[in-house]
Amino acid sequence: MAATLAPPGDLRKLLPGLGMSAAFLGPLVKPVPEGELFCPDALRDDPALGEVVDDGLIAWAREVGIYEGRLEKLRSYGFGRYMMLAHPAVDDPDRLLAATKCLVAEWAADDYYVDEVELGSDPMVVGSRLARLMSVVDPAALVPRYATDMDAYHRLQPISEAFRTAMDHLARYASTAQIGRFQHQMAILFLAWCQEADWHANRRTPPVWEYLVQRHLNSYLPPMILVDVLAGYELPAHEFYHPEVRRAYTTAANAAVLVNDIHSAPSESDNDYNLPKVLAQAEGLGPKDAMRRTVEIHNELMHTFVELAARLSLAGSPHLRRFLADIWAWTGGSRRWHATTGRYQRS
Numbered sequence: 001m002a003a004t005l006a007p008p009g010d011l012r013k014l015l016p017g018l019g020m021s022a023a024f025l026g027p028l029v030k031p032v033p034e035g036e037l038f039c040p041d042a043l044r045d046d047p048a049l050g051e052v053v054d055d056g057l058i059a060w061a062r063e064v065g066i067y068e069g070r071l072e073k074l075r076s077y078g079f080g081r082y083m084m085l086a087h088p089a090v091d092d093p094d095r096l097l098a099a100t101k102c103l104v105a106e107w108a109a110d111d112y113y114v115d116e117v118e119l120g121s122d123p124m125v126v127g128s129r130l131a132r133l134m135s136v137v138d139p140a141a142l143v144p145r146y147a148t149d150m151d152a153y154h155r156l157q158p159i160s161e162a163f164r165t166a167m168d169h170l171a172r173y174a175s176t177a178q179i180g181r182f183q184h185q186m187a188i189l190f191l192a193w194c195q196e197a198d199w200h201a202n203r204r205t206p207p208v209w210e211y212l213v214q215r216h217l218n219s220y221l222p223p224m225i226l227v228d229v230l231a232g233y234e235l236p237a238h239e240f241y242h243p244e245v246r247r248a249y250t251t252a253a254n255a256a257v258l259v260n261d262i263h264s265a266p267s268e269s270d271n272d273y274n275l276p277k278v279l280a281q282a283e284g285l286g287p288k289d290a291m292r293r294t295v296e297i298h299n300e301l302m303h304t305f306v307e308l309a310a311r312l313s314l315a316g317s318p319h320l321r322r323f324l325a326d327i328w329a330w331t332g333g334s335r336r337w338h339a340t341t342g343r344y345q346r347s
């Protein structure tokens with residue numbers, strides 16, 4: 001794997017002082033008026049590159065069979081564009097496509113297994129479906145007789161095929177340790193979806209703290225931790241798993257997923273949970289106040305990330321400084337995508 005510590009020219013231009021605490025304490029860090037998100041904007045927007053990645057995504061989705069009959073819709077979501085925005089230093093469409101496939105495999109599991117009743121989700125079988133899916137993510141070692149049965153099952157599951165092929169693609173660029181991280185995050189994500197299924201099955205809205213725990217497990221970490229894989233370097237395990245480092249990027253991922261709640265809340269089905277909805281129910285807030293409180297919580301998380309990242313940047317390796325800067329850039333791209341994707345436009 002090529003280790004490129006110095007970010008390509010574009011990112012350096014866009015993030016002056018990249019790799020220093022200045023990257024976090026520059027002009028983007030300023031008090032925001034109430035109700036405004038404390039979050040960078042995209043550092044690059046290259047629609048043509050996004051289109052190329054989206055072309056590859058749709059061809060792959062057709063091949064594995066996910067979002068069958070809904071490929072136009074899938075295209076309107078612009079998930080390839082999402083990865084183009086979130087990885088501003090990466091120009092290679094194939095690397096962006098690998099990340100997009102992983103993202104969309106996860107999203108398909110969320111839509112078809114967890115969230116959307118009209119797409120066949122059923123809380124009573126979420127745990128079994130996800131445990132079976134986990135046997136693709138972290139291949140289950142069975143005796144051959146039963147392995148054949150398992151393989152036959154997975155061949156008929158488009159989401160299993162999506163994960164298998166997406167991870168194969170990712171493995172072209174990821175080290176064994178980076179694939180290990182991804183598998184670990186999937187186990188966490190699937191656990192969170194089982195918790196969500198419990199809320200559905202028992203018709204229970206969780207208290208705010210429990211919702212935030214679920215959103216911590218069901219955050220944007222899975223796509224976000226691919227920043228080094230895509231950019232062609234590797235944050236070593238002793239830094240990646242350092243508790244303070246993990247706290248920094250999980251905080252950013254938790255903030256980023258609240259941007260998802262902010263944008264998706266107005267168009268979500270009654271079956272779905274989001275922070276404004278939970279706040280409204282648990283704390284009796286009206287829609288505007290619930291949204292304002294969600295923005296406040298997001299901003300508090302992002303300020304914490306900036307403080308942690310600035311501190312860690314001063315003490316950490318060049319890899320770590322680059323990683324934290326890439327995470328910051330990722331949040332900006334993600335924000336832009338949420339504001340512009342067809343997925344959250346109200347019809």
Ligand SMILES: CC(C)=CCC/C(C)=C(\C)COP(=O)(O)OP(=O)(O)O
Binds near residue numbers: 115189264268
């Ligand atoms: C990419 C991905 C699916 C990462 C794991 C976290 C996750 C499931 C989401 C960010 C999607 O959250 P949510 O279900 O709220 O998304 P929608 O609002 O349904 O698009």
